Amino acid sequence: MRIYGPNGTTLGTPASQARRTSSGTFVLPDTSSAQETRAAAAPKAAANIDALLALQGIEDPVERRKRSVARGKTALDVLDDLKMGLLSGNLDASTVMRLRDAAANLKSSSGDPGLDSVLSEIELRVEVELAKAGQA
Template identity: 80%
Template sequence: MRIYGPNGTTLGAPTGNTRRAGASGFALPDAIATPETRAAATPKAAGNIDALLAMQGIEDPLERRKRSVQRGRGALDVLDDLKIGLLSGNFDASTVNRLRDAAASLKSTSGDPGLDAVLSEIELRVEVELAKAGQF
């Protein structure tokens, strides 16, 4: 990795302490001369990092709504799997665990009042099914 710039090092650049063999030609640096040392520069701030982190934390309302719709659809899919399992007589404990996960994911709001109302209805249905599954 090469670093160029005022604080970087450039290999092969003359240091100013070169012995000249003539008016023009090949020259070697003096073997006993000490290389030029530069003072350590303080690191420059990379902007306001707090502002960058705050911008990353801001969530787009459209993205939040999409995620809420996906969580609602996932919960409905688990409810369908539960229904099919109960009707076929193959009640599976993993479906109950998936219902618990779906119920936990439905707790957050989307910011859209209509969607939040639908998600709360789905959450209520999931909670009812979890309560019924606890009676078995």
């Protein structure tokens, strides 16, 4: 992007119009020729930024499904850690906190009805285990 103005770049005269001397010293270009002036225009970046933000908001269904599968796997891993902690007699408060985080992450939809039903069953199991942990 070029900026035209007092602090930006300006259009200079072409090299063919500059005065040349045979001595090889520095010579300023002829300033008597009229330089091209540009009218100030409103920036168009705001519309471009809005378009980029709108495109970023559009989710790819494949990516959304992958994230939902990853959230489901994480919830199942935390449930497995909870089971191992209960069987060994070492129920950590951190496991319960991880279970609460997993439950909060399972609320979003994946867009796939079959996957959503599996995730809702995992969410139900997580909520049941959270209720049990809250009574203990």
